[in-house]
Amino acid sequence: MFKYVIAVLAIILTGISPALAKRVALVIGNGAYEHTVPLPNPANDAEQMASKLRGLGFDVVAGQDQSYTDMRRTVMEFAKKAYGAEIALLFYAGHGMQVGGQNLLVPIDAKIEDETSLDFETISVDFILRQMSKDVKVQMVFLDACRDNPLARTLARRMGPSRSGNVGAGLAEIKVDDAGGEGSVIAFATSPGDVALDGEGSNSPFTSALVRHIDTPNASIQTIMTRVTGDVYEETEKRQRPWVNASLIGEVILNKTETGPTTDVAALGNAATSVPQAAAPAASSAATQSTIAWEREKLVWNTVKDSKTIADYQAYLDAYPNGTFANFARNSIKRLESANQVAAVNPAVVPGATATPAPAGLPDPQAAVPGTPETEAALGWNRTARRQVQTRLNLAGHNVGRPDGAFGPKTRAGVTNWQLANGISATGYFTPAQYSLLTAQTAGQYAAYQEEVARKQKAAAASRSTTQRRTNTTTTTRRTNNNNNNGGGMNPAGAAFIGGVLGGVIGGAIGR
Template structure:
């Protein structure tokens, strides 16, 4: 449960205005294409690529990138996403592509594998696989800096594929790629050296992505240094079995995340501070203050931690650490109360207690209510994208709307006009502005209203289809609109507060 401190209307209004303006400030011509394919239909599925891609998308949003994201994509959907990306890279300062999933090399050319690829015969390579050269050609359209990251060097998943005598399929990872472009240049990062195999990982992420998430957001650091640090960490973490490989043609240092440097303190005896700080120093102090105020305004532990990640010895570091400890204590106390209240009164455990606990009753007053801060907080497309909802969370949200009596139809994870109308109707019913989009506070309010009832609305029998067959996908949809999500950063660490909602 999130907690928000009581503030004056003026301060709440300033925080709301900052959240509205933040995306405008951070869209500094930086675009990232993120693809994660895990749910393969005709070969071995992979555990981590989708997790890796979703985490990397969130990370890039915190670095000020506009992200074009797709998960478990077919060949057609990958082509459409690449076209959308190509239209976005013209004139960009930095363009990034991250792919996680199966990939193969044939005759020295590398191919990404969509989830619907069958790869039954030689023709499959030309018509079902997706050539990486298609992406590199789009990167060459810009004069800015480009970065292609491929966590896709797993074993060949199509060992049954036999080719003619004129073609050969590589079974040991991807092949080396040349860098040819104009402008600042391009860097290509493989999760492991060409011709070798990378690990998918036993945890939530592959060893390569785990290290990349840790280092890629290092402020004011050239990407060449970042990848060197990633390489060393992966090499050690895998027992020297996996060594990432980096090829680049940069004509100048490329930094994915730039921040103004803090001015050095004047420690000379009797020194008097200048009446006016240098312009860069003033900007740095304002940036640090802005980031701390965002954390204070949201009340998220993650936002305070984001501030400390960037400013471990900052002006407000001590207060941030105190706030984190307080919020952790409050969350633990609140959780213990919720568990106690939820215990059924009729069990023998309760009968044996010295203090009787009330029975759980879904009709009891709501835990959350509409506050002044909730009324002032913006609720728009940007704030809803910051929730980082996956398909199952979207389905649960639709079921929750149905549970409130605002019928949006069968929960399918696709937010169309009916869902938007349902959100607006629910907002009107609780006295909120009818924006048709949610923010984190409104999401929590809806969850608190429906936690006891929404599950019965979740698995409504699907309407009969007019066609005789339907392609199976892990996401439950073959509509490109449901697989592609555009996320926009909410500024200077806001997305560090991304939380997992739903069941």
């Protein structure tokens, strides 16, 4: 009995052991969408997060590329396990949307044809949060679901102008009280209402940083999310800043490593809660070395992050091939190589500019560089420029319909077909080098097209001028006639009447 009391006291004084705490996680990654733009990274994101969480002692309920029915079943399994958990965690990567301030996760078979579809084809985040608040001490939510979602735009168009404002970009803010009270952490890949990047590597920038830091020994979740936010902000060139809202009454440490007995009670022989004294200096030394290594790497990165030279980024990769900023360094190298290639092929390619003679195609390295929403966004096209791109695709023989500046499914299919025809990685999105090639290929046709448009505009203007002159002439003639009829004294009927009267008067006078 005495040993039992000692063991209980040791647990109270040293905290709940990770081995005894009940930790449950729901991890879902949806990318293979059937009715909208697929996403390459969510399945990888979910797989790596599930593996990392299992290593931290979580009972993980995981699903990848799930339909509506699959997601409901997975959430139900999670809800049953999460009841009474010390920590319940949700991680979701994939398409998401907000309608009227409500956040919705999108299964891969969703069509979202109208508002009715929302109740029967999406899963509400609030619904999952309710499952995480049943006698759960700490709730953690990580949503990498703020990606650009064409289904949301389709729904907004069909809702009409009066209600389309209910469909917002990105996700809506979640108040911590909504997730179960004081012990909550809510983290978005980017700020509420903003759109996050899917990334050019095998993982999104947010998930890459989260996987990198979440198992940091003896680091609180607040510290971890501060590091995640900093990494994403730097790796996306300050285009994306994760958003975190936490309400915790103390520190929550997911990877707590003991550094030695904390009290005399714990040292009385309870093997489950005590660690040999010799372990403390070793653990402390390891933590110090880890901090020094991190600061050193960060210093090197700060030196090269704004460089315009490939060699500088490569120097960082040589020193830290698996470093914190390795993916960003590789992306920077790709971007610089692409820019160099564009300059070599066509030094002044801008939408509407006259291009140089068409090259045979892109060099092999550029043909292998896949286009992404990010590489296309870097071109900075406005609506007029997008119409020009659509016109060039039509001229190249890949019909995308009437150029309207909106890159919908038909335009994306046209881009994909053009890429396939040129032996380029077919993604439906342009890189700068690919746009340079399209511009060069269609230089002659586009110049002829512009001449024809100018000729028609001139002819239309001449026709309008002629019509206006005729209208003016007719109007002038009518006014002249009116003036002659009215200003000359009287109209013919009036003249006849007066003439008859005068004739009668004269005739009477003669007759008398």
